[in-house]
Amino acid sequence: MNYNNLILNFENEIAIIKINRPKALNALNKETLEELDLAITDLDKNDKIKTVIISGEGKKAFVAGADISEMKSMNVKEAKDFSLLGNQVFNKIENSTKIFIAAVNGYALGGGCELALACDIRIAAKGAKFGQPEINLGIIPGFGGTQRLTKVIGKSQALELILTGDNIDAEEAKILKLVNQIVEVEDIMEKAKLIAEKIAKKSAPIISTAKEAVNFALEHPSAEGSKFEANLFSTCFSTKDQKEGMQAFLNNRKADFKNE
Ligand code: HXC
Numbered sequence: 001m002n003y004n005n006l007i008l009n010f011e012n013e014i015a016i017i018k019i020n021r022p023k024a025l026n027a028l029n030k031e032t033l034e035e036l037d038l039a040i041t042d043l044d045k046n047d048k049i050k051t052v053i054i055s056g057e058g059k060k061a062f063v064a065g066a067d068i069s070e071m072k073s074m075n076v077k078e079a080k081d082f083s084l085l086g087n088q089v090f091n092k093i094e095n096s097t098k099i100f101i102a103a104v105n106g107y108a109l110g111g112g113c114e115l116a117l118a119c120d121i122r123i124a125a126k127g128a129k130f131g132q133p134e135i136n137l138g139i140i141p142g143f144g145g146t147q148r149l150t151k152v153i154g155k156s157q158a159l160e161l162i163l164t165g166d167n168i169d170a171e172e173a174k175i176l177k178l179v180n181q182i183v184e185v186e187d188i189m190e191k192a193k194l195i196a197e198k199i200a201k202k203s204a205p206i207i208s209t210a211k212e213a214v215n216f217a218l219e220h221p222s223a224e225g226s227k228f229e230a231n232l233f234s235t236c237f238s239t240k241d242q243k244e245g246m247q248a249f250l251n252n253r254k255a256d257f258k259n260e
Contacts, residue, residue, distance in 0.1 A: 004035065019062075026056040062103075086143035093118040099211060100118070104128045107129050108128060123183060127170070135164070241260060
């Protein structure tokens with residue numbers, strides 16, 4: 001499949017998606033979101049892939065937001081459809097059986113910050129900048145930012161970013177737990193691949209089960225979460241990989257997971 005606005009590459013069990021509109025700092029227009037939707041739907045069905053890295057093409061930006069030139073003349077209905085489209089795509093990332101790593105190589109503003117937030121793990125380049133500057137455009141975040149940012153950094157920190165529209169640098173983002181790690185920009189893909197490869201060595205059904213269990217914690221009270229965890233924990237014992245993992249430990253060797 002050829003995309004106009006994405007570059008998709010495969011390295012063993014890792015897929016790498018680059019948002020490819022560097023002249024517009026990788027701003028997300030409708031077509032890019034639709035392509036991302038297709039790419040993620042395809043990857044979700046691909047048994048060979050365990051992890052997906054998302055990054056931005058070019059030196060400056062991960063994604064500098066939704067495309068302002070396209071949004072400018074939207075009416076209320078079109079704006080709602082656009083917001084719902086972005087939410088649909090980012091929810092697909094969040095609920096995918098694959099593990100998504102955002103390699104934030106530069107500006108992650110507005111919809112770009114929201115895209116990073118939908119990913120499971122976020123690595124930032126030293127010079128990366130995060131923010132929700134929508135307020136300066138007379139709008140609020142619309143691709144899930146008011147929800148995910150609040151869950152990740154807490155209400156008052158989220159409101160400060162959303163209401164001031166200020167950008168923060170990677171160091172501050174790390175303090176706020178918005179990013180997991182900071183690396184030099186030239187090392188970011190290598191670092192993201194290292195994490196992706198490490199995860200890809202584990203069992204596919206078990207990594208997706210772990211993601212499902214952790215996601216559940218964000219939406220449900222602890223008592224329900226404990227029951228949900230016990231159910232998912234027990235389903236691990238219906239896999240060959242649980243047997244292999246435990247047998248390998250007892251035999252003092254590395255597990256050779258078959259993703260079954
Ligand atoms: C459309 C964009 C863009 C965007 C940058 N460009 N961001 N085009 N949508 N979000 C374009 C510029 O118009 C310019 O095009 C080119 O990319 C380079 O950008 P410059 O501004 O010249 O670069 P620089 O001076 O280095 O400033 C970088 C920047 C700035 C700080 C990132 O571009 C910026 O503030 N961008 C907008 C950030 C933003 O407000 N994002 C939130 C959008 S709203 P030309 O043709 O002039 O070279 C949003 C809502 C999501 O995300 C929810 C929707 C439902």
